[in-house]
Amino acid sequence: MKLAFFALVFPLFGLAQWDGNKTPTYPELINIYKKLDAEHREIELYEMGESDTEFPIYLVILNGAGDSLPTFHKAKSGTTVLINNAIHAGEPDGVNACLLWIEEWIRKGKKTKDLPVIAIIPAYNVGGMMNRSSSGRANQDGPEEYGFRGNAQNLDLNRDFIKMDSKNMFTFVKIYQALDPDVFVDTHVSNGADYQYTLTLIHSMKERMAPGIQTVFNQKYIPSLTETLKKKWWDWSPYVETKGETPESGIEAFNDLPRYAQGYGTLFHALSITVETHMLKPFPKRVQATKDYLDFLFHWSHDAASEIEAAREEARLKSPQRISHYFPFNYELTGQKDSILFKGYDFGYKPSGVSGKDRLFYDRSKPFTKYIPYYQTYRAKDSVMVPRGYFVSKEAVEIIERLKANGVEFEATDSSLLKKVTTIRILDFESGSKPYEGHYLHRKVKSMEQEEEVRIPVGSIWVPCNQPKINFIVSVLEPRCEDSYFAWNMMDSYIQEKEYFSAYVFEDEAAQILKENPSLREQLEKKKSNDPEFAKSAEAQLFFVYQNSQRFEKKTFNRLPIYKVY
Numbered sequence: 001m002k003l004a005f006f007a008l009v010f011p012l013f014g015l016a017q018w019d020g021n022k023t024p025t026y027p028e029l030i031n032i033y034k035k036l037d038a039e040h041r042e043i044e045l046y047e048m049g050e051s052d053t054e055f056p057i058y059l060v061i062l063n064g065a066g067d068s069l070p071t072f073h074k075a076k077s078g079t080t081v082l083i084n085n086a087i088h089a090g091e092p093d094g095v096n097a098c099l100l101w102i103e104e105w106i107r108k109g110k111k112t113k114d115l116p117v118i119a120i121i122p123a124y125n126v127g128g129m130m131n132r133s134s135s136g137r138a139n140q141d142g143p144e145e146y147g148f149r150g151n152a153q154n155l156d157l158n159r160d161f162i163k164m165d166s167k168n169m170f171t172f173v174k175i176y177q178a179l180d181p182d183v184f185v186d187t188h189v190s191n192g193a194d195y196q197y198t199l200t201l202i203h204s205m206k207e208r209m210a211p212g213i214q215t216v217f218n219q220k221y222i223p224s225l226t227e228t229l230k231k232k233w234w235d236w237s238p239y240v241e242t243k244g245e246t247p248e249s250g251i252e253a254f255n256d257l258p259r260y261a262q263g264y265g266t267l268f269h270a271l272s273i274t275v276e277t278h279m280l281k282p283f284p285k286r287v288q289a290t291k292d293y294l295d296f297l298f299h300w301s302h303d304a305a306s307e308i309e310a311a312r313e314e315a316r317l318k319s320p321q322r323i324s325h326y327f328p329f330n331y332e333l334t335g336q337k338d339s340i341l342f343k344g345y346d347f348g349y350k351p352s353g354v355s356g357k358d359r360l361f362y363d364r365s366k367p368f369t370k371y372i373p374y375y376q377t378y379r380a381k382d383s384v385m386v387p388r389g390y391f392v393s394k395e396a397v398e399i400i401e402r403l404k405a406n407g408v409e410f411e412a413t414d415s416s417l418l419k420k421v422t423t424i425r426i427l428d429f430e431s432g433s434k435p436y437e438g439h440y441l442h443r444k445v446k447s448m449e450q451e452e453e454v455r456i457p458v459g460s461i462w463v464p465c466n467q468p469k470i471n472f473i474v475s476v477l478e479p480r481c482e483d484s485y486f487a488w489n490m491m492d493s494y495i496q497e498k499e500y501f502s503a504y505v506f507e508d509e510a511a512q513i514l515k516e517n518p519s520l521r522e523q524l525e526k527k528k529s530n531d532p533e534f535a536k537s538a539e540a541q542l543f544f545v546y547q548n549s550q551r552f553e554k555k556t557f558n559r560l561p562i563y564k565v566y
Contacts, residue, residue, distance in 0.1 A: 018099045021283050023092040023143045026055060026129035029122050032099065033060055042110050043102070044071060049171030051126035052152040057171045062102070062118040071117075075179045079116040079305040081298060082181035084172075084261060087158050087188070089128030089147025090137045093277050094187025097290035098122070116301045119179055124168060127152030140189060142283030158186070159437045161264035162476060163488040164402055176264075177407040182308050183273070183301050184265035187290060190276040193240050193247050194362035196343035198281045199229070199289040202239040202254045202274035204266040207331060207378045210318070212311030213269060220304050221271070228296045234289055235343060239276050243375060245360060247344050250373030252333055258475050258483040267471045269315040271308065273297075320466035323388055324566070327474045328380030329481045340374040343367065384478050385566070386465055391421060392477070393561035394459035398490050402476070403461070408469050410461040417456040421563035422449050424479060426486070426495050442487045445480045454563060477562055486560065495558050501551065503542055510545040520548055 018024065024032065037045035037060075044061045046068060051057045064071030085094035098120050105111075123129050131148040151157055151166060160169045176184075190200060206214055229236055243250040256263035256272070265272030275293060277286035301308065346366035352359040392399055392410075403410060427446040463473060479486035514521045524544060528535040534544075546552055 018096045019284060019287065021142045021144050023096055023146060023283075024099075025132065026123055026126055029095065029099075029129075030055075030058060033058065033122055036060075036102065040106065040110065041066060042112060044068075048175050050167040051171065052155075052166055052168055053127045053130055055126050055130070057124065057126060057168060057175075058122055059175055060098075060120040060122060062105075062120075063112040063115050064117060072178050075117045075119060075181075079183075079301055079308060080119060080179050080181045081116050081183040081185065081301050082119045082121075082176070082179055083294065084121045084124050084184070084186045086123035086125050086129060086147065087186060087261060088149045088156075089123065089125045089131070090140070090149050091187070091189035092123075092143065092146055093189055093283070093286045093290045094275065094294075095123055096143075096283075096287045097187070097294060100287065101291050101294055114302050115298055116182070116305065117179075118298060119175075119181065121172075121175065123147075124172065125151050125157050126168070128157075137189075137279070139191060140279045141281060142286075153438075155437055158261055159259050161261060162258050162483045162485075163437070163439065163490075164405070165438055170405055173405045173407075176268075177405075180268070181265070181270055182305075182312060183297065184262070184270040185273045185275060185294070185297065186261040187275045188277075189279050189286065190239065191279055193242055194280055194345055194364070195237070195240060195247060195278070196345070196367055197235055197237045197240075198278050198285055199234055199236045199293060200239045200276045200278065201236055201293075202256065202262060202276060204256055204262065204272050205253060205331065205378055206376070207328075207380070208256070208263075208266050210269055210311065210315035212314045213271060213308075216304065216307050216311045217271065220307055221300065224300050224304075225296060228300070229292065232292045234292060236293075237342065238340065238374070238376075239274070243373070246347050247342060248347075248372055250337070250375055251340070251342075253374075253376035253378070255331060255333070255378065258472075263483075267475060268469065269312045269471075316468040319468050319470045322386050322470055323465050325386055326383040327386050327471075327478070328383045329475070329478070330381040331378040332381055333375055334377045334379050336375065336377040338374045338376060339371040341369065342372045343369050344372075382480060384474070384480065386470065386474060387422070387564040387566045388466075389462055389464040389565055390473070390477050391419075391456050391563040391565070392461050392463060393563070394457045394461075396491070396561040399476075399485050399562075400461055402485070403463065403473075406469070406472060408463060408473060409467045410463045413456060413458055413460045413462065416458050417460075418453060419456055419563075420451060420453050421456075421565055423452050423454065423563055424449055424560045426479065426558045426560065439489045442489070443482070445484075445486065447479050449564070456563065479560060479562075491560050494556075494560055497553065497557065499551075499553050501546055503539070506542065506546065506551075509551075510542055510549075513545055513549050520545070523548070 033045050036043045044064045046059045047056045048059045061071055065074045086092055128147040128151050132145050134145045155166055160166050239254055241252045243252055258264055258267055262272045262274045277289055345362040345364050347362050349358040425448050427448055429442045429445040431440040431442050475481050476485050534540050
């Protein structure tokens with residue numbers, strides 16, 4: 001049911017006041033939406049779940065069906081745009097833009113005929129919204145006061161979409177999977193270079209888009225975007241991630257890994273976009289640019305609904321065909337250079353007032369419009385064959401919990417199985433020397449696969465790959481993928497040796513093992529001759545014999561609780 005409107009603890013504010021240099025607090029924001037919910041049947045407000053604070057996360061829906069079940073059914077079966085605001089609470093442009101868009105929509109008569117279902121998360125990072133200041137964003141022009149980038153756990157929620165360390169993320173996937181949005185937008189404010197644009201946009205890497213979605217993007221979305229924004233006096237640019245120090249060195253397309261909001265949406269074949277307004281432009285101007293972009297997107301999504309839906313359906317139907325084909329990952333930017341007409345400023349260097357050394361500056365009195373290099377082509381360094389499915393062993397509770405939350409289809413085993421499968425063992429990896437978002441992220445992972453018979457306990461799950469969420473499944477279960485559950489430390493206990501030996505006891509047995517196994521003696525001598533450090537270490541040589549003896553825990557060593565069936 002819709003939330004009933006109740007007496008407000010905080011004063012109400014009119015929507016129109018949010019076109020200035022202020023942004024609402026979280027309690028103010030939710031009270032505004034509660035009032036809208038109570039006064040307009042076309043606006044629905046739902047409390048969706050926990051955040052990292054005592055305050056819940058809400059979802060606003062426009063053009064729904066008046067009640068939760070029919071509204072979410074309409075969203076999932078029709079064309080839906082989902083807006084996620086304030087994932088970085090110090091970047092509140094989307095918060096104000098949505099309020100102003102709704103105010104204008106009400107004033108114009110609340111017409112829904114030319115709109116998709118519009119779903120808005122008013123502010124996602126609730127903990128960050130509660131941690132307000134006026135000084136935390138050193139390079140940002142307004143508003144007067146704003147929230148903080150980190151949540152209450154000091155996590156960057158825009159790195160949490162796979163590992164799901166926050167309560168926020170479990171609520172988000174509940175929202176996302178219930179809506180299955182066709183278009184997903186995450187609103188931000190940029191850092192970096194200076195240039196003339198107020199509005200920059202990150203779009204999904206073309207290499208990660210399904211072919212039909214890429215066609216809609218290139219032939220429908222981009223031409224309409226440019227034409228519509230020009231009528232509203234906005235130019236836009238791809239997000240300005242510079243190759244060198246300044247834009248003139250070239251800009252690079254963003255690698256939208258699954259850990260990011262946008263990359264998460266791409267896994268599920270949404271047209272996924274990040275709005276990045278420019279930090280050095282005044283807050284009201286940034287808000288207006290965000291509002292005008294959203295207005296374009298809402299109407300374009302309605303007009304292109306049949307093409308969007310058809311492209312997504314094609315991608316879903318082709319998912320089973322990827323079994324026994326290769327899934328690419330570990331993308332790197334190539335040197336292929338395109339060009340883009342760019343509106344920037346001349347730059348120069350002058351002595352720093354702090355260090356006395358040369359420092360960069362941009363000269364706004366010298367704007368330019370010229371072509372600069374644009375690097376937008378990626379190449380996958382690695383790939384893995386997609387199996388028929390995966391068994392995930394019962395004890396991998398964190399993994400099963402996350403697969404379930406993301407709506408992955410699976411069957412739980414109702415009896416213990418002894419089954420021949422392909423196991424995955426970790427051979428090598430590197431980890432960061434400092435924690436990154438609460439983890440020591442693994443990278444450069446090397447693994448091996450081998451057929452063996454394993455016991456699969458009752459309560460394990462079978463995850464078939466002939467389902468629409470195959471991109472998500474492979475991305476999280478294959479350990480060499482950049483944002484796999486292994487990379488995020490969810491299987492670290494499986495790569496730690498548990499049994500060992502006392503050297504003075506094992507020495508005699510090791511000598512006997514070598515005596516009875518000439519080929520092992522030969523391997524030992526060869527390694528000594530090829531590896532001087534190994535040859536100097538009695539401990540390393542003894543461990544080599546131990547590892548190659550029946551004493552070693554070969555059955556489970558470095559074996560992950562994920563088993564593949566080809």
